Amino acid sequence: MRISETDDDNWFDDAAGRLIRPYTVSNGRTEPSIRMELLSMVIATGRRPHGHLGPDHSQALDLCSGVTTVAEIAARLRLPAVVAKILLSDLAGWGAVDTRAPDPMADNSNPAVLETIIYALKQRL
Amino acid sequence: MPSNNGSDGFPSALKLLIAGGFGVGKTTFVGSVSEIEPLRTEELLTTASVGTDRLTGVEQKSTTTVAMDFGRITISRDHVLYLFGTPGQERFWFMWDELSGGAMGAVVLADTRRLADCFPAVDFFESRGIRFLVAVNEFDSGIRYELDDLRSALDLKPDIPIVHCDARDQRSATGVLISLMHHLLASQAPR
Numbered sequence: 001m002r003i004s005e006t007d008d009d010n011w012f013d014d015a016a017g018r019l020i021r022p023y024t025v026s027n028g029r030t031e032p033s034i035r036m037e038l039l040s041m042v043i044a045t046g047r048r049p050h051g052h053l054g055p056d057h058s059q060a061l062d063l064c065s066g067v068t069t070v071a072e073i074a075a076r077l078r079l080p081a082v083v084a085k086i087l088l089s090d091l092a093g094w095g096a097v098d099t100r101a102p103d104p105m106a107d108n109s110n111p112a113v114l115e116t117i118i119y120a121l122k123q124r125l
Numbered sequence: 126m127p128s129n130n131g132s133d134g135f136p137s138a139l140k141l142l143i144a145g146g147f148g149v150g151k152t153t154f155v156g157s158v159s160e161i162e163p164l165r166t167e168e169l170l171t172t173a174s175v176g177t178d179r180l181t182g183v184e185q186k187s188t189t190t191v192a193m194d195f196g197r198i199t200i201s202r203d204h205v206l207y208l209f210g211t212p213g214q215e216r217f218w219f220m221w222d223e224l225s226g227g228a229m230g231a232v233v234l235a236d237t238r239r240l241a242d243c244f245p246a247v248d249f250f251e252s253r254g255i256r257f258l259v260a261v262n263e264f265d266s267g268i269r270y271e272l273d274d275l276r277s278a279l280d281l282k283p284d285i286p287i288v289h290c291d292a293r294d295q296r297s298a299t300g301v302l303i304s305l306m307h308h309l310l311a312s313q314a315p316r
Contacts, residue, residue, distance in 0.1 A: 037223060037227075038166065038223055038224070039138035039140055039207060039227075041135040041136065041138060043134070043135070067134075067135060067136065069138055069207070071164070071166045071195060071207065072164060072197075074166045074167075075164035075165055075166050075195075076164070080167055080168055080169055080190075081166050081167065081168045081223075082168060082169070098134075100133065100135045102137065102138050102140075102227060103137065104139070104140065104227035104228075104229065105227075106137070107137050107139060107204065107229075108139065108227070108229040109229075109309070109313060111310060111313070113139075113204060114306050114309055114310045115310070116200060116201055116204065117139075117200050117204070117206065117306050118303055118306045118307070118310075120198070120200040120201060121198070121299055121302055121303050121306070122303065124158075124198075124295070124299050125296050125299055125300070
């Protein structure tokens, strides 16, 4: 068994995976307190919550320093998406992060958006 | 990271799905086009078993972990594309509604050596009204078939595009995404 030296807050074994059961992190909770989706955007507000933040909340908050998505934070924490959502909804409730749910219907069929995507993709060719 | 100049400070995330059978090259495709190394997200799904043991009258539930690899392409200050590769080895990924819900479109990757592996994805997107195209991933060992023959073999509707691609090649895979966007532009029918 080999535990990554750099992952003290997030014990992770290369073979066995995460060494702390995911729902221990969420205190047994399986539902976030506010609705969040994989592609909800989050960003830290700069306000630290009062009191001591546990290592998982603290690590999640650190990952929100720039605009990012719930999916990316879950992946970087190596936690199931629902557990990451619980951590992030706690942080939102404490005013430490802002969040916005995706609104796919606004853009998915918008020709101007599609043209913008085509233009941007062609720049990558 | 995408910059932060949307109307309320947030860019919009747009979702594309990369589907197909196990080993067809979904994660390779995502890695070719993504600006970040592909990441993995997972969820535990509880599914009622589809067992045939009716005598007991007890509905068996099973838990399955569904994992998806995903990547990102920043389009502009206001829009970011996320590409999710559906887990081909998992029979129940489509029960994770959150993954397919709100998708703007999908690429179904096909392997000519195992063409039938992409049928579930084609059926799923057709039934959900999610617009898609089929990209035939060319493997070195594969025989190159005519697209019309593959279209017949897949029983694709005439309006569904089918293209060749090499999932390992950034230009080729990006070209597939451009074809998909043209298809979405051309088929603006309400869903």
